Amino acid sequence: MIPLQAIAETGTTPGGALLVLGIVMPAVALVALIGLGGRAARMIVAAALLFQLYVAVRVALLVAGSATPLAYVVGGFQPPLGITLRADGVSALMMVVSAVIFLGAASFAWKDFAQARGQPEARLSLIFWSALLAMASALNLLFTSTDLFNLYVGLELLTFAAIPVVAIKGGAETLRAALRYLLFAVFGSMLYLFGIVLIYGAYGTLAISAIAAQVQPNAATLAAAGFVTVGLLAKTALFPFHLWLPPAHAGAPAAGSAVLSALVVKGSLFLLMRLWFDTFPSLREPADMQLLAFLGALAVIIGSVTALRQPRLKLLVAYSTVAQIGYMFFVFTLVPKTAGDIVASAAWTGAWLQVVAHAFAKAGMFLAAGLVAEVLGHDRIRDLGGLSARAPLVVLTFAISGLSLMGLPPSGGFSAKFMLLAAALAEGHWVWATVIIAGGVLAGAYVFAVLARMMAAPTKAAELASIGRTRQLIALGLASVSVLMGLMPLHPIAFFEIGRFP
Amino acid sequence: MMETGFDVVLALMLLGVGGWSIIARNMMTAVIIFIAYGLLLSLAWVRLHAVDVSLTEAAIGSGATGLLMVIAAHKVAGDSQRVVRLSRGFHVLAAVFATLVAIGIASLAFVLPGAPVSLAAPVLERLPESGLGNPVAGVLFVYRSFDTLLEKVVLLLALIGVWALARDQDWGGVPGLRLFQHPHSVLMLLARTLPPIGFVFAIYMTWAGADVPGGAFQGGTVLAAMWILVMVAGVRRVPRVSSPLLRLAIVAGPLVFLAIGFLGFVAPGVFLAYPDGLAKPLIVVMEVALTLSIAVILGLLIAGPPRAKDSA
Structure with a gap:
């Protein structure tokens, strides 16, 4: 075993306490919310999420300013006994993205989950806002922890916060979706836990950097990596583990779907990248990574084709998430074991841009789909006619989110897919390059199919409900971020490389 | 032999x-x-x-x-x-899958490196600093108290998950626990005689957990069992989920845990670190609050979501 002093890497850095606050303050707010009751919920949530944004921006500025990661040794015990939090470039990026999307989703949900003045506590209010706070805490934990068991706690918290959001509407269909989600997620948790038990048995530590320093390609380690990977794939809904996602994401209220699709599936994906790039970098054999990319390719094709065949808008948007997640798995094969050249950097940047652009585009699109269902009283794609005249902002939101999903310029989705494509071609992976292009064409097909319906003449004179302008602007704002990202130069971004484990 | x-x-x-x-x-x-x-x-x-x-x-x-x-x-x-x-074929398939998993797990026990690697030695070495005698308590409340704190938040979310299943109109009401109120039943006898013993036992388990096996989770479970017994027998009423006192009991443990965590920022200057010499008393305070919260949450998880007000 390595002596303790050798394992202890960096201690707490200036500003490291921000990482603790990012995880703990939403938990403080959650305790206050349950203790004081749902009537105080919105004020508590607003304060917590604004603080969350402040913390995330400060972390990003500190990481960018020093070009080194932030770290905090919780409780003062260095690994392997204790737990260290650490924010590198991509942690800081994801903290900011999640803080912004949480604020957007919460503002969108502000009226829906309100609490009537002078009335007793409402169920919706308590459940929704509690779950939102817990998800915010869990995601920051997943983005910054460097301890495999601590990360497991983060996964559990995220799962148990996401399921009430799926189940919140009640009714047989959503409960079935929530139960299916629960079964997949618990299956994933068990595999992950079993994998890290093996790792602890083999290396006597759960700290990522300590494992990376001594990892050997022996049977126990490979089995552990396999278990952990399959467990995380189940939670990330990569094909063929995607079956739980569409009913769950389509069954939640719009603001919930936005957070689930934009952020929650990225939590386990983030951990998967931590695992293969930081914990077991030396185990990244091309053949195994090709398998992940192959599943990603199948997800792109099958997810998009299935999206095309959906009769309901929210299900179409959910299947589009299945497809868009697939792109993110090309990173495992496009960033080779011995990184460092410009092609690998382009693939790395492309994958993270895809994560971020999809987060904003999908948040905007799910909110737009929610508004569509509210205006028309249904979300049958066949009967969307006349929407462009009655709710032009909603149609615009759907269109510009679609731009990023298709990967048309200018959009973050374009930059992401272009860089992934360039890396795939430079490394001679013409199969993945073909899939990236085909996926864009298929996304174009399902986005335009919906837009064409929205622009068509009304099928029947239906009673239309009115929707507030504020919520339309929130959806549009989130979708616009995905387009504005396209104005950045097509260049590997140095910030994403800060503090990558060597 | x-x-x-x-x-x-x-x-x-x-x-x-x-x-x-x-x-x-x-x-x-x-x-x-x-x-x-x-x-x-x-x-x-x-x-x-x-x-x-x-x-x-x-x-x-x-x-x-x-x-x-x-x-x-x-x-x-x-x-x-x-x-x-489920069809017979499904049962056979499940049996084959489960057997393969069992064989796989069993065989992995043999592929682990010969000498078991463990942190037991360093855990014991630094345990006296905290004043605790039970190394498991040391891991849970000293070295990895951050995990324990977050697990308590997970427990809150488990309760939120169960409560999410309530119908809107039933919210604020009483959990739909099935009651067996018969004045002369054995259950009634148990509900009146067992709780004092269980209560003392739970306190002992929590208290002793610092030095010997036991602790907040085990003590809290015993307490929860006693609470459920008196509720099912109808000796005590099932509380409404919106009761402020109940809410306070639910969050007491995580609240005290968080407060002590933040106290660490003041002295000695690190989140979740204990001021010199105060580790054990603070941990005991934390365990007592956690025992209460764990007992109430487990009891409520078993009692289920609130049901229609008239059936209570």
Whole structure:
């Protein structure tokens, strides 16, 4: 075993306490919310999420300013006994993205989950806002922890916060979706836990950097990596583990779907990248990574084709998430074991841009789909006619989110897919390059199919409900971020490389 | 020799009882056998010198989980039309899959590097600094208290998850726990005589947890069992989920835990670190608050979501 002093890497850095606050303050707010009751919920949530944004921006500025990661040794015990939090470039990026999307989703949900003045506590209010706070805490934990068991706690918290959001509407269909989600997620948790038990048995530590320093390609380690990977794939809904996602994401209220699709599936994906790039970098054999990319390719094709065949808008948007997640798995094969050249950097940047652009585009699109269902009283794609005249902002939101999903310029989705494509071609992976292009064409097909319906003449004179302008602007704002990202130069971004484990 | 014989018998019983719970035709029978299986398993943990794990297995794995399964089996049995019967082929497939998993796990135990690598030595080495005697408590409340804190937040979310299943119009009401109020039943006798003993036992388990196996989770489970007993027998009313006092009991543990965590920022200057010499008293305060919260949350998880107000 390595002596303790050798394992202890960096201690707490200036500003490291921000990482603790990012995880703990939403938990403080959650305790206050349950203790004081749902009537105080919105004020508590607003304060917590604004603080969350402040913390995330400060972390990003500190990481960018020093070009080194932030770290905090919780409780003062260095690994392997204790737990260290650490924010590198991509942690800081994801903290900011999640803080912004949480604020957007919460503002969108502000009226829906309100609490009537002078009335007793409402169920919706308590459940929704509690779950939102817990998800915010869990995601920051997943983005910054460097301890495999601590990360497991983060996964559990995220799962148990996401399921009430799926189940919140009640009714047989959503409960079935929530139960299916629960079964997949618990299956994933068990595999992950079993994998890290093996790792602890083999290396006597759960700290990522300590494992990376001594990892050997022996049977126990490979089995552990396999278990952990399959467990995380189940939670990330990569094909063929995607079956739980569409009913769950389509069954939640719009603001919930936005957070689930934009952020929650990225939590386990983030951990998967931590695992293969930081914990077991030396185990990244091309053949195994090709398998992940192959599943990603199948997800792109099958997810998009299935999206095309959906009769309901929210299900179409959910299947589009299945497809868009697939792109993110090309990173495992496009960033080779011995990184460092410009092609690998382009693939790395492309994958993270895809994560971020999809987060904003999908948040905007799910909110737009929610508004569509509210205006028309249904979300049958066949009967969307006349929407462009009655709710032009909603149609615009759907269109510009679609731009990023298709990967048309200018959009973050374009930059992401272009860089992934360039890396795939430079490394001679013409199969993945073909899939990236085909996926864009298929996304174009399902986005335009919906837009064409929205622009068509009304099928029947239906009673239309009115929707507030504020919520339309929130959806549009989130979708616009995905387009504005396209104005950045097509260049590997140095910030994403800060503090990558060597 | 005697001990080996005991271990062999225990292992055979585990296999036998485990197999029996799988092939049992009746769901309720299977659940009861599963509870017995959990108790045998907790004996196995004692034989492996993992007494803390054993207590948790008996309390949570067998006790609380078993009770939840009894309730679920009872509900399903009362609604036999909606029970989905799985085909024989599915059963065979599940059996093959489970056997393969078991063989895979068993064989992995042999591929781990020869000498077990463990942090036991450094854990024991630094334990005296905290004033604790139980190394498991040391891991839970000193070295990795951050995990323990977040696990308590997970427990809050488990309750939110159960409460999410309520209907809007029933919200604020009383959990739909099935009551058996018969003034002359054995249950009533137990509900009146057992709680004082259970209460003392729970306090002892929590208190002793600092130095010997035990602690907030085990103590809290015993307390929860007592609470459920008096509620089911109708000795005490089931509280409304919106009751402010109940809410306070739910969050007391996490609240005290967080407060002590933040106290660390003041002295000695690190989150979740304890001021010099105060580690043990602060941990005991934390454990007491956690015992209360764990007991109330487990009780509420078993009591279920609030039901229509008139049926209460």
